[in-house]
Amino acid sequence: MAVLEILKYPHPTLKKRSKEVERIDEGIKSLIRDMVKTMYEANGIGLAACQIGVPQRVIVLDVSPIDPQQSFFAMINPEIISQEGEIDHEEGCLSVPDCFEKVKRKEKICVRGISPEGKEMEVAGEGILAFAVQHEIDHLNGILILDRLSHLKRDIYRNKLKKEKRKEEKH
Ligand SMILES: [Zn+2]
Numbered sequence: 621m622a623v624l625e626i627l628k629y630p631h632p633t634l635k636k637r638s639k640e641v642e643r644i645d646e647g648i649k650s651l652i653r654d655m656v657k658t659m660y661e662a663n664g665i666g667l668a669a670c671q672i673g674v675p676q677r678v679i680v681l682d683v684s685p686i687d688p689q690q691s692f693f694a695m696i697n698p699e700i701i702s703q704e705g706e707i708d709h710e711e712g713c714l715s716v717p718d719c720f721e722k723v724k725r726k727e728k729i730c731v732r733g734i735s736p737e738g739k740e741m742e743v744a745g746e747g748i749l750a751f752a753v754q755h756e757i758d759h760l761n762g763i764l765i766l767d768r769l770s771h772l773k774r775d776i777y778r779n780k781l782k783k784e785k786r787k788e789e790k791h
Pocket of ligand 1: 712713755759
């Protein structure tokens with residue numbers, strides 16, 4: 621198990637559509653272990669494999685710090701099979717530091733995928749669980765919260781990033 625570096629915007633791997641996992645082998649199991657370690661180390665509630673540089677459709681989630689009724693799960697090839705309602709939810713992303721913005725999300729979802737043991741699994745939920753699942757599936761499709769903001773807000777963030785870079789270069 622290893623704690624890996626979390627890629628940050630504008631890393632190109634974050635913009636790619638991740639590929640379906642075709643076989644659950646030792647490689648995938650070890651990837652999931654690394655993702656879990658990396659997520660907890662960063663105090664995150666979710667992580668997609670592409671965030672540690674592996675563009676495969678694998679997510680890990682543990683929203684229990686916010687909703688204690690929920691618990692950890694990992695899902696391979698997740699797909700939202702039903703959704704309901706719409707709400708603005710303020711969220712951040714480990715790959716987009718210092719950006720907390722309201723993003724349009726569905727209120728309730730049901731997601732289907734494969735467990736690390738190779739069994740079909742379904743998770744249904746609302747609130748933070750639903751938002752986090754949508755956020756991580758966005759990652760698998762190469763979408764960041766920045767892509768869900770208005771042009772204006774995105775430009776403000778990009779300019780802030782540029783300024784910080786310039787400051788770093790001067791030092
Ligand atoms: Zn994220």
